[in-house]
Each structure stands twice: as C-alpha cells, then as structure tokens.
Amino acid sequence: MHMADALLSPAVGATFWAGTLGTITYCSKKLKSNLDEKLMPLMGVLGAFIFAAQMINFTIPATGSSGHLGGGLILAIVLGPYAAFLVMASVLTVQALFFADGGLLALGCNIWNLGIYPCFMAYPLIYKSLVKPGTSSGRIMMASILCGVVGLQLGAFSVVMQTSLSGRSELPFSTFLLLMQPVHLAIGIVEGFVTAGVINFIKAARPEILESAFSAQPLSTEISIKKVVAGLLIATLLTGGVLSWFASSNPDGLEWSIVKVLGKSRLSEADHGIAPALKSLQEKTAFFPEYGFPKTAEGEKRKDETSSWPAIDPGRSGSGIVGAALVLAAVLLIGGIIRVLRRKSA
Amino acid sequence: MFDNAYFNIGYLDTLSYRDTIIHRLDPRAKLIATLAFIITVVSFPKHEFAGLLPFLLFPVLLFSLSDVPVKFILKKVLLVSSFAVCIGIFNPLLDRQITTSFFGFSVSGGWISFFSLMLKFFLTIVSALLLIATTSFPGVCHALQKMGMPELFISQLLFLYRYIFVLVEEAMKIVRARDMRSFGKKGLGIKPAISLFGSLFLRTVERAERVYQAMLSRGFTGRLNTSRTYSLTISDVLFVCLTIMFLYLFRTYDVVSTVGRVSMRLLG
Numbered sequence: 001m002h003m004a005d006a007l008l009s010p011a012v013g014a015t016f017w018a019g020t021l022g023t024i025t026y027c028s029k030k031l032k033s034n035l036d037e038k039l040m041p042l043m044g045v046l047g048a049f050i051f052a053a054q055m056i057n058f059t060i061p062a063t064g065s066s067g068h069l070g071g072g073l074i075l076a077i078v079l080g081p082y083a084a085f086l087v088m089a090s091v092l093t094v095q096a097l098f099f100a101d102g103g104l105l106a107l108g109c110n111i112w113n114l115g116i117y118p119c120f121m122a123y124p125l126i127y128k129s130l131v132k133p134g135t136s137s138g139r140i141m142m143a144s145i146l147c148g149v150v151g152l153q154l155g156a157f158s159v160v161m162q163t164s165l166s167g168r169s170e171l172p173f174s175t176f177l178l179l180m181q182p183v184h185l186a187i188g189i190v191e192g193f194v195t196a197g198v199i200n201f202i203k204a205a206r207p208e209i210l211e212s213a214f215s216a217q218p219l220s221t222e223i224s225i226k227k228v229v230a231g232l233l234i235a236t237l238l239t240g241g242v243l244s245w246f247a248s249s250n251p252d253g254l255e256w257s258i259v260k261v262l263g264k265s266r267l268s269e270a271d272h273g274i275a276p277a278l279k280s281l282q283e284k285t286a287f288f289p290e291y292g293f294p295k296t297a298e299g300e301k302r303k304d305e306t307s308s309w310p311a312i313d314p315g316r317s318g319s320g321i322v323g324a325a326l327v328l329a330a331v332l333l334i335g336g337i338i339r340v341l342r343r344k345s346a
Numbered sequence: 347m348f349d350n351a352y353f354n355i356g357y358l359d360t361l362s363y364r365d366t367i368i369h370r371l372d373p374r375a376k377l378i379a380t381l382a383f384i385i386t387v388v389s390f391p392k393h394e395f396a397g398l399l400p401f402l403l404f405p406v407l408l409f410s411l412s413d414v415p416v417k418f419i420l421k422k423v424l425l426v427s428s429f430a431v432c433i434g435i436f437n438p439l440l441d442r443q444i445t446t447s448f449f450g451f452s453v454s455g456g457w458i459s460f461f462s463l464m465l466k467f468f469l470t471i472v473s474a475l476l477l478i479a480t481t482s483f484p485g486v487c488h489a490l491q492k493m494g495m496p497e498l499f500i501s502q503l504l505f506l507y508r509y510i511f512v513l514v515e516e517a518m519k520i521v522r523a524r525d526m527r528s529f530g531k532k533g534l535g536i537k538p539a540i541s542l543f544g545s546l547f548l549r550t551v552e553r554a555e556r557v558y559q560a561m562l563s564r565g566f567t568g569r570l571n572t573s574r575t576y577s578l579t580i581s582d583v584l585f586v587c588l589t590i591m592f593l594y595l596f597r598t599y600d601v602v603s604t605v606g607r608v609s610m611r612l613l614g
Contacts, residue, residue, distance in 0.1 A: 004467060005387075005466065007429070009389070013388065028496035028497070032498055037558075040501060041505065041557040042551070044508070045513070045550050045554040046551075047502065047506035052550075053547075055514060055518065056521055056543065058534060058535060058536050059535055059536070089499065093503060097474065097486065099422075103384065105381075105385060171436045190536075194536065201543075201544030323604065324396045331406050332406065335406035
C-alpha cells in the first residue's frame, strides 16, 4: 500500500514530509544523546534484514495468495521505537529510490504511514502494556496480532485520507475506506502472526536479545506515552492548519476535495484539525442508509466541476491536439538529436 | 514476486558510476531539480493532460545526456506494482461527465483524469529512477546531509545500503533451497517461513556483532566518514536555475496551445 506521487497534491505531500522530517530529527536527537555505539551497526544490518525478509514470501492459508513481511513491528519490538522508526524510514527511502515504490514526494507519506503507526502507536500503547519480560508465547501472539491490526488499520486510513485530501482520485472517501480497511485487516492479522512467530523464535534461541531491548536500553523504557500522543496531536493540528492555509490560497484542487470530505464549502478558522473531519464523517455514515448515496452532494460537486471547466471551443481543442502532438514530437526529436550527436563525438 | 528483474539494485548502482555531464553534476543540484520537477508535475489539477506533455523534456534530456539505457528504466517503471494505477482506474468509472470531444469522439472527465494520473505517475517515477541512476546512492545521501538531514539517519542509510547486497544474496539462497525442497508447494506456507525469518534474523544479529568488532578494530569512533568530496560549481547552479525557469514557464504558460495555434496559422 505504498502511496504514490501521482495521487498526491503538493500541499498534502509537503505536509507529511514536514511531519516525517520532524520525527526523523527528533528520533536522531533522542538516539544520539544516549547512543550505544553497538546500536549503529545493528540498526544498519537490521534494515538490510527487512529487505532480505521481504524476499522470503509465503502462501497465506485459505487465500492461496502470497504475502511478505512488512517488518515495522519486529523492529520496534527488538530496537525500541526511536531506532525502529529510523530503520523503517531508511528502508522506505531505499525502496523509493531504487524500486520507485511510490516516489520521492510520497516518501514522506509512506514513512508516516508505515513508520509512525507501528513504532509510536501500536508498539508503545499496545505491545508494551501487554507484554512484560517473561510473558507466555500465547500472550505475545495476541499482543502482536493486535498491534499488527491496529498499525495497518491506521496506515490504511491515513492512505485514504491523503488520497482524498489530494483530490486526484474520484473514489469517494467512504467507498475508498470500505475498500481499504478490510483488506488491511487481513494483512494486519498475517503481519501480527508472523511477527509473533519470529519473536517467539528469537525468545527460544537467544532470549537476551529481547531482554536487552526491554530493560538494558534506557531508550525503550523511558518513552512517555503522553509525550508521544501530545506530539501526534500537535502534528495533526499542524497538518490541519497548513492544509487549510493551502486550501484558501489554492481553491481549485484542494478546497474541492475538502468539500467532498467535510461536506462543507470552507474550513472556518476554528475548524482546523481532524476532529471536524471525523465528526462529519460520522454524520455522513449515520445518514448513509437514508440518503442511499449522498446524491445531493455528488450533484453539487458535478456542477462545480463543470462550471470550473472552460467552455468547449472546437477551435481551441483542435489547436490543443495539434500542439500536443508537436510538443511531443519536438521533445523526442531533441532527445534523438542529442543521442546522435553524442555517439558521433564519442 | 521479488525476482531478479525487480531486485537488480546492482545494475542501477553501476550505472551511477558512469562519467557524463549529468553524472558530474553535484548531487545536491540533481536532488533539488528532481524535487522541483516532481512537485511541479504533481501540482497540476487532475483534469490537465496536455499541459503535462512539455514536462517530458526533462526525462528525455536526462536520458540522452546521461547514456542511461531507456529500456531498462522503462521496464522498471512497468514492473512497479502501482497503487496509483489501481486507484486511478476508478476515475473513468466514477466520473462519466462528458467534458471534451475529439473529432466526434466524446471523452469523459474520468478518462482525462485517468490519463493525467498515468502521465504524472510516469513522470514522477522516471525522474526518481533517473536521479539514482545518475547519482550514486552515497551521493544522494551526501546531498541529503548537506541539506540538513540528521547525521545519524545518513549513517543509517549508508549502513543499510552496504548490507542490502549481502543479506539479499543470503535470502536468495534460502529461498532457492526452500523452493527446491517444496514439491507440490508443500513447505511454502507460513510456519516454515517463520522459522526462516527467525534464523535469518539471528544470523543478521550475529553479523552485526562481527561488523561492530571489525569496525572497532579499525578505529570506529561513532561516525562514518566519506572520502569523496563534492563542491558546487557554476554548471550546477546553472542547471538548477534553468530547470526551475523551464518548470515555471511550462507550469504557468500554456505552451501546447500556443504551439498548436501558431502551427495551424502557419499551415493556413
């Protein structure tokens, strides 16, 4: 579920980049202040492990399709949230550069979706409160599956939110949500199951690896959940603020999509943040059966859209096609000429 | 799924050590130009198609000036399992409002936005791949560091990159061995995979310990140093300025319509 550049608007992409960069800087500072020198090679090699592990695919029972490991949760359990987040961010950066998974603008969103939720939500809030040193394998299994599900549900929700706010896809918010969440429920369960299996394997073979992550490292024990939640809250408010600012300066794309999501024409000053979005989503879903499909809103949207379209002028569209063909030909010609000239000079 | 075609990082890596005008540019210049390009492309509204065409000039110029094989990159673009394609295909289904007609064919807004999305996908992905094919990964890391990324994260990227090749090779051996023992697809399930992950994990941790020992014995003090130095030259500044100028021109001025109008007038 890598978010892609093409689906993003610059405002959304930049906002999530800002959040991601802030978290990377925060984690680096946090780690640097009490860095165990040994951690550096371990982080690096474990990042490469995530790549290697993703090559080992397996068949998922009852579906016949094959899956592979995401890895964010294993990293959080072994390394603690700060180091795990940095490793996950580095893995996604390499994927974005070499495999073009998503692209460079979407990288901010991808690190956010696949890094923040497992490392700073699922692991500290769920796993750490359920699993203490010496807990049974069954309990580890339960906690991991819960974490996997929560992490991926939040990630999937965030993908839907980013896509809707960008307004490049026609999929209505609620339909897209209904499409994404169930799929990621299944993926989350598998991820949690595999993670628990690996953790139990490590526990049986070399328990000291997990214990050191748990107790010896001051990093993982000193996370205050309040701080993390407060940080995320600030980030959300910031997102809302920046988005609404962009919405007022760039009315065509973003405002239109915010209309779609919020069901309102304009974000008022007091309406920053995610709460109103959730509220209106709630209202929408509550009225859903009565309205069938929110037809009125849909109709209005159509009208808006057509009015924003320039009137079709046959002369203009004719010259548009000719122009497009000529530009395309010119671009290819330039490329060809340079190639030929370079071959000759070489 | 993750076969050689997908996992040939090695070839992209060797491409990045060639010596052409584009390769010689400072990594910072290329990174800034690529980011500006991507943001400009993405900033087009969703029903814009023709306006995106002039932007093909950027990848075409990079391809032809850097000798990066076009086929290889295009194959990679096709291989990327794209979320954008899966989501974009809903546009023609959901938006059937007829907005334009070409020579009697009516075209719905959904198809236009779909093709716009695909062109944006192509442009952004190709430019990201071209960045790495013309700038080595350590070069990109260096640029990131100069632009303010924390040092620890940069070391993490460099470390990760160094060991990907080693561990991926190890994982490929494991997969091959498992597949050869899995007649009738027995043994490809989730349980055997878990113990493979587990043992690969333990081997990885042991490797990290050995790496750490080796680094200590070579005088590791907590930071990684690179031997290559980069400096910004006039051509780098020129490259960035020209790129941004053209991006601005193509974004604000309707080049396609103008070219069309002028040529039609010339033809009578």
